[in-house]
Amino acid sequence: MLLSRRYLIPGGSCKERYKMLKLNRRIPRALKLGLLTCSSVLVFSMTGCGSGTEAPVLERPQVSAELSIPQDFELSLIADGVGVQIYECTDTNGTLGWTLRAPRADLLVNGEKVGNHFGGVDKAxxxxxxxxxxxxxxxCWVRANANTIVKEANPGSIPLLRLEAAAVSGNCTFSDVAFIQRLETTGGVAPTEACALGDKKEIDYTAEYYFYTTP
Structure with missing residues (x-):
């Protein structure tokens, strides 16, 4: 049986892993309960979760060397980001222009929301x-390090990114994250029209986020 790379979300608590598996309704019920195996590895077990049970490794994306993640970090989650890039009109040395303020997006696995993506500047x-x-x-969250971002141009859309975690909190899939890739971006580029100081504009975008946990 072939499994989609989105079927399995290793890491996190037993409850969280079970929820992630439930999100994909195309997985046979027996597989969700751990009654089937994939490549001779037990996929999931309500009794074995967190006690030595392993899940198949998710498929890493093909990227440039600059965006790649060291092999000893495990790909633990792939989620679609659907939302907006928020731009604000700012004054830079007397010239008004659009500056990225923050993102705001839903993180989806097979259409089901599993997380939020946002800028701390917009949240108390x-x-x-x-x-x-x-x-x-x-x-429960991970925050990116703004000083170590690696960018790769994606003409017509916001750039592809390689990000490192600066801080984490809680106990969930996100709290173990060390690296994040933002790939397959569409839209989200800054406006080009003239603006007045303080104006804000939201531009639709989509992306695919890959989360890697500490070994």
Whole structure:
């Protein structure tokens, strides 16, 4: 039986892994309950979760060397990002122009929301920066390091990114993340029209986010 790379979400608590598997309704019920195996490895077991049971490794994307993640980090989650890039009109040395303020997007696995992506600047109690947060626990998140971002141009859309975690919180899939890739981006580029200081504009975008956990 061939499995989609989106079927399995290793890592996190037993409850969280079970929820992730339930999100994909195309997986046979027996597989979800751990009654089937894939490549001779037990996929999931309500009794074995967290006690030595392994899940198949998710498929890494093909990227340039600059965007690649060291092999000893495990790909633990692939999620679609659907939302907006928020731009604000700012004054740079007397010239007005659009500056990226923050993202705001839903993180989806097979159409089901599993997380939020946002900028701390727009959310009380959070330091500035880009966050990926569990939909079940607002105290469980990872924040990117703004000083180590690697960018790769994607003409007509926002760039592809390789990000490192600066801080994590809680106990969920996101709290173990060390690296993030933003790939397969569409839209989201900054406006080009003239603006007045303080204006804000939201531009639709989509992306695919790959999350890697600490070995």
């Amino acid at each position: 109690g959070f330091d500035p920066g880009a966050y990926w947060q569990s939909v079940d626990d607002e105290n």
